[in-house]
Structure formats: C-alpha cells, structure tokens
Amino acid sequence: MTPHVVILGCGFGGLFAARTLAGAPVRVTVLDRTNHHLFQPLLYQVATAGLSAPAIAAPIRAVLASQDNVTVLMGDAQRVDLARRAVLLEDGEQIGYDHLIVATGAAHSYFGHDDWAPHAPGLKTLEDALEIRRRVLLAFERAERESDPARRAPWLTFIVIGGGATGVELAGMFAEIARHTLHGEFRRFEPRNARVVLVEAADHVLTAYPPELSEKGRAQLERLGVTVWLGRPVTGVDADGVQLGADRLAAKTVVWAAGVAASPLGATLGVPLDRAGRVIVQPDLTVPGHPEVRVIGDLALIPSHQPPVPGIAPAAKQMGRYAAVSILNSLEKKQPGPFRYRDYGMLATIGRNKAIAMFGRFQLSGYPAWLLWLVAHIFFLIGFRNRVVVLVDWAWAYWTLQRYARIVLGRRKDI
Amino acid sequence: MTPHVVILGCGFGGLFAARTLAGAPVRVTVLDRTNHHLFQPLLYQVATAGLSAPAIAAPIRAVLASQDNVTVLMGDAQRVDLARRAVLLEDGEQIGYDHLIVATGAAHSYFGHDDWAPHAPGLKTLEDALEIRRRVLLAFERAERESDPARRAPWLTFIVIGGGATGVELAGMFAEIARHTLHGEFRRFEPRNARVVLVEAADHVLTAYPPELSEKGRAQLERLGVTVWLGRPVTGVDADGVQLGADRLAAKTVVWAAGVAASPLGATLGVPLDRAGRVIVQPDLTVPGHPEVRVIGDLALIPSHQPPVPGIAPAAKQMGRYAAVSILNSLEKKQPGPFRYRDYGMLATIGRNKAIAMFGRFQLSGYPAWLLWLVAHIFFLIGFRNRVVVLVDWAWAYWTLQRYARIVLGRRKDI
Numbered sequence: 041m042t043p044h045v046v047i048l049g050c051g052f053g054g055l056f057a058a059r060t061l062a063g064a065p066v067r068v069t070v071l072d073r074t075n076h077h078l079f080q081p082l083l084y085q086v087a088t089a090g091l092s093a094p095a096i097a098a099p100i101r102a103v104l105a106s107q108d109n110v111t112v113l114m115g116d117a118q119r120v121d122l123a124r125r126a127v128l129l130e131d132g133e134q135i136g137y138d139h140l141i142v143a144t145g146a147a148h149s150y151f152g153h154d155d156w157a158p159h160a161p162g163l164k165t166l167e168d169a170l171e172i173r174r175r176v177l178l179a180f181e182r183a184e185r186e187s188d189p190a191r192r193a194p195w196l197t198f199i200v201i202g203g204g205a206t207g208v209e210l211a212g213m214f215a216e217i218a219r220h221t222l223h224g225e226f227r228r229f230e231p232r233n234a235r236v237v238l239v240e241a242a243d244h245v246l247t248a249y250p251p252e253l254s255e256k257g258r259a260q261l262e263r264l265g266v267t268v269w270l271g272r273p274v275t276g277v278d279a280d281g282v283q284l285g286a287d288r289l290a291a292k293t294v295v296w297a298a299g300v301a302a303s304p305l306g307a308t309l310g311v312p313l314d315r316a317g318r319v320i321v322q323p324d325l326t327v328p329g330h331p332e333v334r335v336i337g338d339l340a341l342i343p344s345h346q347p348p349v350p351g352i353a354p355a356a357k358q359m360g361r362y363a364a365v366s367i368l369n370s371l372e373k374k375q376p377g378p379f380r381y382r383d384y385g386m387l388a389t390i391g392r393n394k395a396i397a398m399f400g401r402f403q404l405s406g407y408p409a410w411l412l413w414l415v416a417h418i419f420f421l422i423g424f425r426n427r428v429v430v431l432v433d434w435a436w437a438y439w440t441l442q443r444y445a446r447i448v449l450g451r452r453k454d455i
Numbered sequence: 456m457t458p459h460v461v462i463l464g465c466g467f468g469g470l471f472a473a474r475t476l477a478g479a480p481v482r483v484t485v486l487d488r489t490n491h492h493l494f495q496p497l498l499y500q501v502a503t504a505g506l507s508a509p510a511i512a513a514p515i516r517a518v519l520a521s522q523d524n525v526t527v528l529m530g531d532a533q534r535v536d537l538a539r540r541a542v543l544l545e546d547g548e549q550i551g552y553d554h555l556i557v558a559t560g561a562a563h564s565y566f567g568h569d570d571w572a573p574h575a576p577g578l579k580t581l582e583d584a585l586e587i588r589r590r591v592l593l594a595f596e597r598a599e600r601e602s603d604p605a606r607r608a609p610w611l612t613f614i615v616i617g618g619g620a621t622g623v624e625l626a627g628m629f630a631e632i633a634r635h636t637l638h639g640e641f642r643r644f645e646p647r648n649a650r651v652v653l654v655e656a657a658d659h660v661l662t663a664y665p666p667e668l669s670e671k672g673r674a675q676l677e678r679l680g681v682t683v684w685l686g687r688p689v690t691g692v693d694a695d696g697v698q699l700g701a702d703r704l705a706a707k708t709v710v711w712a713a714g715v716a717a718s719p720l721g722a723t724l725g726v727p728l729d730r731a732g733r734v735i736v737q738p739d740l741t742v743p744g745h746p747e748v749r750v751i752g753d754l755a756l757i758p759s760h761q762p763p764v765p766g767i768a769p770a771a772k773q774m775g776r777y778a779a780v781s782i783l784n785s786l787e788k789k790q791p792g793p794f795r796y797r798d799y800g801m802l803a804t805i806g807r808n809k810a811i812a813m814f815g816r817f818q819l820s821g822y823p824a825w826l827l828w829l830v831a832h833i834f835f836l837i838g839f840r841n842r843v844v845v846l847v848d849w850a851w852a853y854w855t856l857q858r859y860a861r862i863v864l865g866r867r868k869d870i
Contacts, residue, residue, distance in 0.1 A: 075596060076862045092507040099861040101640040111642045114596040133600070167864050181490060181529040185548070225516040227526045432843055445509040446517070447491045449582050 042067045045367060046127055046137035048117050048305065050077050050100050052356035053143035053337030053363075058110055060364035065371070068110040069135060071127070075099055075114050078166060081353055081417060082430075084206060086169035087295075088213035089177065089221075092445040093166050095429050117144070119308040122330055139332050139367045142305065142319070143360065146338035146351065149301035149316065156277035160296040163206055172295055174448040176214065179293045180234075184226050196234040197291035199282050201274050202298030203240030204248065205388035208257060210295055211238040212391040215264040220392075221446075236266045237289060239282070241273035241298075246388060246396065248350065253396045256405040260390045274298070300351070302339050309333070314341050323378035325363055331370070334363040342379065349381045353420075358382060387413045457482045460782060461542055461552035463532050463720065465492050465515050467771035468558035468752030468778075473525055475779035480786070483525040484550060486542070490514055490529050493581060496768055496832060497845075499621060501584035502710075503628035504592065504636075507860040508581050510844050532559070534723040537745055554747050554782045557720065557734070558775065561753035561766065564716035564731065571692035575711040578621055587710055589863040591629065594708045595649075599641050611649040612706035614697050616689050617713030618655030619663065620803035623672060625710055626653040627806040630679040635807075636861075651681045652704060654697065656688035656713075661803060661811065663765065668811045671820040675805040689713070715766070717754050724748070729756050738793030740778055746785070749778040757794065764796045768835075773797060802828045 043066045047054045050072035058070050076097040085091040104110045116130035120140065127135045148162035161171050176198065183195040200211040214236045222231040238245065238261065245261070245268065246254040258268055269284070276283030281290040302317035311327050312320045318341040319327065325340060327333040337356035342349060349355050358381060366376035385399030387409065395409040404412060414434070418427050458481045462469045465487035473485050491512040500506040519525045531545035535555065542550045563577035576586050591613065598610040613633075615626040633649040640646070653660065653676065660676070660683065661669040673683055684699070691698030696705040717732035726742050727735045733756040734742065740755060742748040752771035757764060764770050773796060781791035800814030802824065810824035819827060829849070833842050 074864075075592060092509045093864075094507045094860040094862045097862045101637070102861070105640040111599075112640075113600055114593075115600060166862065170864070177490060178529075184526075185528055185530060222516070225520040225527070428847055429844065432847060445507075446514040447509045447512045447581065449489070449508075449585070 043138040043367075043371060044069065044136065045139045045141065045364075046071065046135055047141045047143060048120075048127065049143035049145055049303075049337070050074075050112075051080070051143060051145050051337060052353045053145070053360040054141065055100075055103065056357045056360035057141050057143065057336070057364040058104055058107070058360075060361045061109070061368070062107045064109065064364075064368055066109065066139075066367070068107070069137075070100065070104065070110060070112045071115055071117055071129075071135070072100060072112075073114065073116045074165070075101070076166070077103060079353075079420075079426075080164075083163055083166070083169045084209040084213060086166065086445065087163055087172040087176075087210060088217060089173050089446040090213065090434075091430060093170065095426055097166060098426065117305055120305065120333075122309060122311075122327070122333065125332070137332075139370075140334070141360075141363050141367075142309070142333065142335045142339060143337050143356070144303035144305045144339055145356075146300040146302050147304075148296060149299035150296065151299055153277070156296070159279055160201060160277045160282075160294040162296040163210065164300075172210075173445075174450065175293050175452055176217070177446060177448045178452045180222060180226065180231065182292070184228055187228070189229075192229060194280065194290040194292045196229065197281075197289065197293070198234065198236045199289055199291045199294045200236070200238045201277075201282070201294065201296050203238055203242065203245030203268070203270070204297060205246065205386075207238055207240070207295075207297035208245055208261065209389050210297060211236055211266045212261055212264055212389065212394075215261075215266045216392050219265060232265070237269060237291075238266055239269045239272050239274060239284065241271070243271045245270070248386065249388075249396060249398060250403065253398060253403055253405060257388065257390055257396050260394050260396075260406075264391045300338065306335070306339050309335075324366060324376055325359060325379050334366070336360055336363050345379065345381065350386070352386065354384055355381055387416065389413055458553040458782075458786060459484065459551065460554045460556065460779075461486065461550055462556045462558060463535075463542065464558035464560055464718075464752075465489075465527075466495065466558060466560050466752060467768045468560070468775040469556065470515075470518065471772045471775035472556050472558065472751070472779040473519055473522070473775075475776045476524070476783070477522045479524065479779075479783055481524065481554075481782070483522070484552075485515065485519065485525060485527050486530055486532055486544075486550070487515060487527075488529065488531045489580070490516070491581070492518060494768075494835075494841075495579075498578055498581070498584045499624040499628060501581065501860065502578055502587040502591075502625060503632060504588050504861040505628065505849075506845060508585065510841055512581060513841065532720055535720065535748075537724060537726075537742070537748065540747070552747075554785075555749070556775070556778050556782075557724070557748065557750045557754060558752050558771070559718035559720045559754055560771075561715040561717050562719075563711060564714035565711065566714055568692070571711070574694055575616060575692045575697075575709040577711040578625065579715075587625075588860075589865070590708050590867055591632070592861060592863045593867045595637060595641065595646065597707075599643055602643070604644075607644060609695065609705040609707045611644065611646075612696075612704065612708070613649065613651045614704055614706045614709045615651070615653045616692075616697065616709065616711050618653055618657065618660030618683070618685070619712060620661065620801075622653055622655070622710075622712035623660055623676065624804050625712060626651055626681045627676055627679055627804065627809075630676075630681045631807050634680060647680070652684060652706075653681055654684045654687050654689060654699065656686070658686045660685070663801065664803075664811060664813060665818065668813060668818055668820060672803065672805055672811050675809050675811075675821075679806045715753070721750070721754050724750075739781060739791055740774060740794050749781070751775055751778050760794065760796065765801065767801065769799055770796055802831065804828055 079096040119128040186192040218234040319335040336359035389395040397404040397409040494511040534543040601607040637646040734750040751774035804810040812819040812824040
C-alpha cells in the first residue's frame with residue numbers, strides 16, 4: 041500500500057516538504073489551520089500598511105493543485121499519538137500516517153506574562169499583522185479627535201518591544217509612516233511628532249548580527265527618528281503603556297517582538313523539549329525512538345548542529361526538503377546523512393530604503409543592502425502574480441512615499 | 456466667520472461634495488465611521504476573492520490631504536439636532552455646523568426578519584465582503600473534510616437571495632469560482648458540482664433593466680451553471696438553509712442581496728421618511744424647513760424627480776457635487792435650480808467576461824458590454840495606484856482563471 045505522509049503545517053517547512061514529494065510514490069496529506077501559506081518575512085509590511093494581506097499569502101490548494109498525490113485539508117491538529125501513528129484533529133477526526141512531518145512553527149512568548157498579550161500583540165500570523173495595522177492607524181485617528189495635547193500624547197506614542205529583526209523592521213516602518221506617509225493629512229497635530237520607541241533588554245539591537253552591523257542598524261533607526269532604549273527589560277505591559285523598572289512610558293499602541301515559543305503541538309509528542317518548547321531531534325531531524333516522525337523548522341532543535349540553525353525561512357525550507365528526501369530514501373532503505381544548514385546569510389530592513397545584510401563574512405548596509413533585500417524577497421515569493429503585485433506596490437510606495445494598504449476594518453477592541 | 460460645512464459619510468456622495476468644496480471659502484469637516492472611501496460597485500469582487508480589500512478602498516485622509524480647508528474625522532454620528540444645528544457623535548462629542556450634508560447611505564433590509572441576518576450576510580461594507588468571502592471559501596474547505604456525500608451537499612450549495620445587480624454579480628462569480636478557480640484543487644469532490652442558486656421574488660432578474668436585457672442576463676447566468684428561481688419569495692432563512700414556501704433548499708452559505716434600507720441616521724432628523732427610511736427632500740435636496748441641511752445619495756428620496764433617481768454610485772456623486780455647489784451659491788445669495796440626474800446608464804456583470812449595459816435606449820450585452828464595464832470602472836476608481844493594481848489583478852485573473860484574494864482569516868463564526 042502506498043505510504044501515507046502527513047505534513048502538519050504549511051509554512052516554509054511544510055510547503056517545501058510537500059513540493060519535494062511531487063511525483064513521489066507516496067500519498068501526502070497537508071494539514072494547516074489556515075487556507076494559506078504565508079510569506080512571513082514580509083508580514084511586517086502588512087502590519088505597517090505597505091502591502092495587502094493577499095500579496096504575501098498564497099492559497100495552499102492553488103500552490104499544490106498540480107500535485108495529484110497531495111490532499112490539502114484545513115484543520116487544527118490537537119495531538120499526535122506516536123504509538124498509534126495518528127494525528128487527532130479538533131473535531132475528533134483522526135488521520136493515520138506512515139510518516140509524519142511536524143512543521144507547525146512557533147508562536148509568541150510573553151515570558152510567562154500572558155496577561156500582556158492583549159495589550160502588546162505579536163507578529164506571527166496575518167491576523168496579527170492586520171490587528172497591528174488597525175491599532176496603529178486608529179491611534180492616529182483617535183489623536184485627531186483629541187483636542188487636549190496631554191491626552192493626545194499616548195495616542196501618538198508607539199512602543200516596539202524587542203530589538204531583533206522583526207522589532208527593528210516594525211519600528212523603522214512606524215517611523216516612516218509618521219514622517220512620510222501621513223504627512224499633511226492631519227489638522228490638529230503633526231504626525232512626525234509621533235514618538236516611536238524601540239525597547240530591547242540586551243545591550244544592542246539585532247543581536248544575531250555582528251556588532252558593527254548592529255551599530256549601523258541602530259544609527260539608521262535613530263536617523264529615522266526612532267528612540268532606541270537598550271539594556272531595558274520590560275517589567276510590565278498594560279492598556280496604557282509599558283513599565284521598564286522605575287520608568288514608565290505611556291502609550292496606547294504597543295507591539296511585541298521579543299520572544300517566540302514553539303507551537304504547543306510539540307509538547308503533545310511526549311518527547312523531550314527545550315526551554316522554549318522546541319522538540320529535541322536527532323541529526324536527521326527524527327524524533328528519538330520514532331524514525332517515522334520528523335520535526336522541522338522553528339519547532340525543531342538540533343543539538344548536534346553547531347552553530348545552531350537560525351529560526352528563519354530559508355532554514356525551514358531546507359529542513360522541509362531534507363525531511364521529504366529522507367522519507368524517500370528510507371522507502372528505498374537508504375540512509376540519509378545528517379541535516380546540514382547552508383547559510384545564505386540574513387537581511388533586515390530599516391525604514392523604507394535601508395537594510396543590513398550579512399553572508400558569511402561579507403557585510404553590507406544602507407541602500408545597497410536594501411536593494412539586495414528587495415531582489416531576494418521578490419525572487420523567493422511564491423507565485424508569479426504575487427511578485428508582480430508586490431513590485432507594483434513597492435515601486436509605487438517608494439516613489440510616492442505612500443502606503444496603500446491602509447484600510448482598517450472595525451474598531452480597536454483593546455480600548 | 457468662515458461657514459462650517461459638515462459632511463456625514465464619505466461614500467460617493469460625501470466624497471464628491473468634499474472635493475467640490477476644494478479651495479472654497481468654507482471650513483469643511485468630513486466624518487465617516489471608517490477610515491476609507493469604498494468603491495462599492497466592486498465590492499462583489501472582494502466578496503468573491505477577485506480583488507483585495509485595499510484595491511477598492513482609498514484612505515479618506517490621503518484623498519483629501521491636499522485640501523487645507525478639510526478636516527477628516529473618524530467617528531460615528533448618532534443623531535442630528537436640527538434645532539441646535541449640531542451633530543452628536545457616539546462618544547458624546549458634538550460638532551456644530553452652518554451647513555450639513557447627510558450622506559450616510561443605505562444598509563440591508565431583511566423586511567422585518569432581522570433574525571435572518573446572521574445566516575445571510577449582505578454586501579454593503581468591506582467587512583461584509585470579507586465575511587462572504589470567508590464563508591464561501593471555508594464552505595469548500597469543509598466539504599473537503601466531509602467524507603459523506605449527503606453531509607457534504609449543503610456545504611457545496613450556495614444561495615443568493617435577490618436578483619438585482621448585486622445578486623446577479625455575486626451568483627455569477629460564485630459559479631465562476633466553482634467552475635474555474637477551484638478546478639483541480641480538491642480530491643474528494645469536483646468543485647464544478649457545487650450548486651449556485653439565485654432566488655428572486657419577482658418574475659425576472661435585473662428588474663431595473665428592460666425585459667430583453669434581463670432575459671439575456673438570466674440566460675447568461677444559466678449558461679454559467681447558476682440555477683435561477685423566479686417568482687419565489689423567501690419565507691425563512693436559518694443556519695441550514697432557505698425556506699421558499701413549501702420548498703426548502705439546504706445550504707450552509709446564503710447571501711442576502713434583496714433589500715436595502717436607509718441609514719438609521721435619517722430617522723434622527725425628525726422629518727418625514729418613506730417606507731424604506733429615506734428622507735423626503737425638496738427638489739434642491741434640502742430638508743423641508745431647513746435650507747441649511749441637505750440629504751444626498753441613497754438616503755434621499757426626491758419625490759419631484761421623475762423618473763426616480765436610481766440608487767447607484769453616479770447618482771450619489773452628482774448629488775454630492777450639486778449639494779456642494781448649492782451651498783456655495785447660497786453663500787453668495789444665489790438660488791440653485793433643482794437637482795437633475797444625468798443618466799449615463801447602468802451596467803451589471805455576469806461572470807468573468809459578460810455583462811449587460813444600457814444607456815438611454817442603447818443596449819449592449821455579452822462580451823462588448825463587459826469591456827465597456829471594465830473601462831468605466833477602471834476610469835472611475837479613485838486613485839491612480841488603485842487603477843494599476845486592479846488592472847494587474849484583473850488581467851491576471853482573466854488569463855489564468857485564478858482569483859488571488861483567496862485568503863481567509865479565522866473561522867466561520869456562523870457554524
């Protein structure tokens with residue numbers, strides 16, 4: 041009987057695992073709790089009204105339609121039963137597997153302070169991005185309704201918690217919105233007087249980058265008007281602002297980019313996890329004692345792989361391909377070598393036309409780094425149509441300083 | 456002191472009133488409860504995943520930014536106090552006016568059966584469109600999870616109630632989605648076997664058009680695979696389907712396109728309304744006894760204007776301009792003539808490349824009518840960037856039969 045491969049999650053890991061199995065002598069079921077594959081590196085663009093949601097997401101069914109051996113299901117995996125080799129879904133349905141690839145990724149971690157979550161949304165899903173967009177744009181709208189400058193100030197203060205790539209990209213874009221996009225649109229205040237504050241507990245931003253690049257990134261942020269507070273761990277977040285030890289910043293819009301935790305599905309496997317909830321896997325990505333189960337992407341920790349595999353899209357993609365190939369190898373009784381991450385570097389944008397980039401020992405910053413980022417992201421987007429749309433949107437935004445995905449629906453529910 | 460003109464609502468009526476007042480010796484406040492101006496004629500495209508929301512909506516602030524005499528506020532008008540010449544907002548704020556233009560449009564009417572509303576959403580706002588899109592796409596996803604064909608059938612049955620232009624456009628697009636867009640993407644059923652049923656109480660669809668054009672429209676719908684039931688008033692709508700007298704259609708997705716009612720704000724004026732809640736106005740669009748208050752667009756009924764002014768975008772636009780000009784005239788103590796609607800015709804699309812059109816006695820149908828529709832809509836869209844984006848999206852969709860705004864967020868809350 042044709043072996044059944046079940047893939048949980050259709051992010052970069054799951055999608056590229058499925059694509060690698062095209063035409064293979066297996067039956068594949070892809071399960072995702074949404075109907076789309078998300079290009080997460082550009083999520084901050086949706087959060088800052090630079091791109092519409094469909095521009096960075098592709099319908100999974102459409103992407104995999106031509107692969108006859110693949111069935112796509114939309115549903116929530118609740119638990120994996122390793123002994124019975126079955127995945128239990130939210131409505132009680134069970135899906136049996138011969139091989140399982142768990143690729144459900146990561147979510148936010150508030151370091152035990154889940155009560156901060158409603159006041160400081162993170163950025164992992166499209167819903168997150170649209171919620172952040174709504175809060176930012178409606179904050180400016182509220183400011184225009186407020187006649188008292190003292191009461192207006194918290195509406196015009198935006199705090200980003202966490203100085204990694206996500207936080208830096210968000211903070212830079214908030215500053216661009218205040219400085220350029222909304223210029224001239226308000227009558228009761230000057231948008232460029234909005235405060236954008238990036239708060240980081242470590243002593244520099246972008247700790248994944250070498251110090252000289254982090255420094256360049258910070259300088260660029262400050263040139264955009266972002267206030268960068270380093271060495272400041274957050275001690276409290278509420279509806280009116282952020283507490284940093286003895287200091288308090290009053291702000292109605294706070295965004296969380298400070299911690300990730302692994303998908304809760306990992307814990308249901310009943311195998312050892314690390315402190316962040318990631319599943320500890322073998323060098324070949326299999327779960328100890330279960331060679332038919334592989335964990336990939338942000339959910340996996342490979343202790344034997346040094347330096348550690350970064351939690352970025354290219355790594356998930358490579359792990360997805362590797363997992364698929366090693367399943368095929370196992371069907372032919374071949375042994376795969378260990379997974380080895382090929383480092384093609386990292387990029388982070390700062391504002392509308394600057395970035396920092398590194399590739400091995402090669403470093404780049406400023407405008408040339410941003411051009412590299414642009415090309416790389418367009419190239420790696422899924423779907424030719426999305427590439428055209430994103431190019432049009434970005435070219436337009438670049439030349440006109442406008443951000444066009446500024447539509448907000450509904451109200452802020454947090455206020 | 457500079458006269459203060461307050462405009463409630465920024466649809467076609469309100470927006471064009473505001474634009475006509477550019478550079479005029481008045482102070483203008485535009486109030487809308489959203490942050491965007493919506494190109495309503497294309498809302499059905501968002502509802503059927505053909506366009507993203509930002510493509511058909513423009514941020515009001517951006518559109519009016521260059522008009523220094525205009526302040527844009529986002530808020531909800533609760534009541535108009537004609538005696539005190541003030542508008543009361545939802546949070547208690549009051550805005551006084553010297554001249555008022557009420558342009559808050561229309562909403563759905565369920566003919567007294569408001570309990571039908573959760574089961575049969577209408578199509579007036581972006582939220583409506585995204586909700587319909589979500590329900591339609593998730594119905595197909597649910598069908599793929601359902602192994603029993605009898606239980607799957609209601610998930611693959613889509614009912615549109617109301618055979619006017621909106622209903623016809625929706626039904627045609629649902630049929631295109633089932634026939635073309637989703638072809639090959641499902642493994643457990645054939646999408647083209649989905650049933651799309653258009654139900655209309657009158658004895659033909661598109662009653663605003665001459666009978667020969669309505670007939671062509673109906674024939675075209677049926678060629679697309681839509682089942683058209685005429686002379687069938689709906690007697691009940693619930694979570695599992697629609698009751699039509701003794702007949703019942705089991706369907707999990709029902710859309711309401713059968714009745715509009717005027718915005719509730721009209722009733723707060725305390726002046727006579729018609730049965731649909733529209734404000735009965737003078738030939739110059741003013742409220743009887745209050746020459747400083749004008750009502751325009753779908754909210755207004757001009758009994759003296761025969762034939763009646765249709766409730767379509769070009770009419771609202773003309774009324775908006777007229778209202779603004781007559782305010783300026785009144786400042787110079789000039790009397791305007793009565794409002795006269797200039798009929799540039801009407802268009803309705805049927806499926807992806809057919810339409811019907813009429814202009815006076817000139818009638819057109821089929822592909823040529825659709826080309827005319829395309830050009831007209833692109834031309835009238837607000838914002839050059841939107842025109843480019845929509846052209847790209849449509850060109851792509853046309854050539855590839857794909858619909859790219861297929862991203863759904865969240866779950867169906869109605870099931």
